[in-house]
Amino acid sequence: MIKICQKIHLKNCVDIAYSQNCISQHNCAYCASTKNSIFTDFENLIDDSMSLIVGYFNYDDELLGLFGFYFNHFNNWVDCIGPFFKINYDQIVTQNMFEIAQKTLINANRFNFYFNIKNRNTHDLMLKLKSTKRDNEYILSINRKDYIPLKNSINIVNFEDKYSNSIISLHDDSFKDIYVTGQNIVESSGINRKIFCALNSKKEFVGYGILAFNITTNFLCAEIFAVKKEYRNMGYGWSLLNQVISCGFNNYNCDDISLVVDKLNTKAASLYYSCGFKLIVENESYFYESNL
Ligand SMILES: CC(C)(COP(=O)(O)OP(=O)(O)OC[C@H]1O[C@@H](n2cnc3c(N)ncnc32)[C@H](O)[C@@H]1OP(=O)(O)O)[C@@H](O)C(=O)NCCC(=O)NCCS
Structure with a gap:
């Protein structure tokens, strides 16, 4: 039987997701x-009237x-978390759960x-749903011990x-x-983002x-970088990235900073590798536009 999960199901939902998500073949990024983080996130899904968890019960x-x-109130997009099965994956049940969500x-x-990228079941589901494929994404990460601060001659200032x-x-x-x-981004400055600006x-x-942070989960992310076209390849991106990394390691009790980069954005990726970021995992990314 398929039905929408309530608070009483929260603990079991968390247990299944936690046990499955760490397996690459079942992972949802x-x-x-x-x-603890899964518990907090799932509790929010159940409490938020616009989000939900659909469960499959015997x-x-x-x-x-x-x-x-997870329903994003800014743009009406939904991030799909899972599917996770306690024992065996079931494609028909997954499609039915998705239909209920829609x-x-x-x-x-x-x-x-x-x-x-190793999760073949969700990959097959994407083909079945005729979802639109986006570029694969690399998750990169840098550890405090691998970061070598270098002298930066460019003027980087805090957001104003x-x-x-x-x-x-x-x-x-x-x-x-x-x-x-x-x-x-501008509205979240100082709340969960620290923005740096490069000046000529x-x-x-x-x-x-941007350095994005979550103090509760001890998470740091070198989130977004952009340089005006006419100023690219002059070291501005490199200086911004170094400022973001230094700020993260100097101000937060966190040993790793991660980031996401499109596989085809080789320019940005080479910049990140040059500062010491390493490839952790490759993810597939798709979206499905509802026509119900
Ligand atoms: C990605 C982006 C931010 C890079 O900014 P940029 O100012 O052009 O990059 P830089 O000039 O600082 O870096 C260029 C190169 O010089 C190197 N470099 C620059 N300054 C350096 C320094 N002082 N020491 C060592 N290496 C340096 C970088 O490693 C990089 O290496 P590469 O030649 O292999 O590419 C820019 O291209 C951009 O805005 N792109 C569009 C938006 C985007 O895709 N953002 C990334 C995803 S969030």
């Missing part, structure tokens, strides 16, 4: 890796599988899927309101199809770099 009402759906989340206009419009227009020009807008010799804005 939207799912957190620690049990006749004894024992939970056998689940599929989570019918329930009537305001959703897009469902995103993001999973380890006067740079807001420049950041918004550079961001929205550079990234057409991304989970955050320039406006979101005339102290004009030429680019920005």
Whole structure:
């Protein structure tokens, strides 16, 4: 039987997701890796009237599988978390769980899927749903001990309101199809993001770099970088990245900083490798546009 999970199912949902998500073949990259973080995220899914977890139960009402759906209120996109099965993956059940989510989340206009390249079941589901493939993404990470701070001659400053419009227009020009807008970024400055701006010799804005942080989960991410086209290949991106890394390691009790880069964005990837980032995992990324 397939039904929407309630608070009483939370612990079982977390146990199944935690046990399955660490296996590459079953991994969903939207799912957190620690049990506490999964618990917090799943509790939010159940509490939020726009998000949900769909469960698959046997006749004894024992939970056998689940599929989570996080509704993003900024853009009406839904991040799909799972599916996770206690024992055997079931494609038909997965499709039925997804259909229930589609019918329930009537305001959703897009469902995103993001999973380890070794997860063949979700890959096959994407083909079945005729989802749109996006570029694969690399997760890179740098450890504190691998970072060698080098002297930086470029003027990098902390975010101030006067740079807001420049950041918004550079961001929205550079990234057409991304989970955050320039406006979101500027509004989240100091809350869960620290923004740095690169200035040219005339102290004009030429680019920005973002350190995203979550103090509760001890997570740091060198999230987004962009430099105006006419100033690229002059070392601005490198300086922004170094500032972001230094800030992360100097101000937070965290040994690793991660980031996500599109596989085909070789320019950005080579910049990250040059500072000491290493490849951790390759994920597939798809989206499905609801037509119900
Ligand atoms: C990716 C991006 C931010 C890079 O910025 P940039 O200012 O052009 O990059 P840089 O000039 O700092 O780096 C260029 C190269 O010089 C190297 N470099 C620059 N300064 C250096 C220094 N002081 N010491 C050592 N290496 C340096 C970098 O490693 C990089 O190596 P490469 O030649 O193999 O590419 C820029 O191309 C951009 O805005 N792209 C569009 C948006 C985007 O894709 N962002 C990334 C995803 S979030």
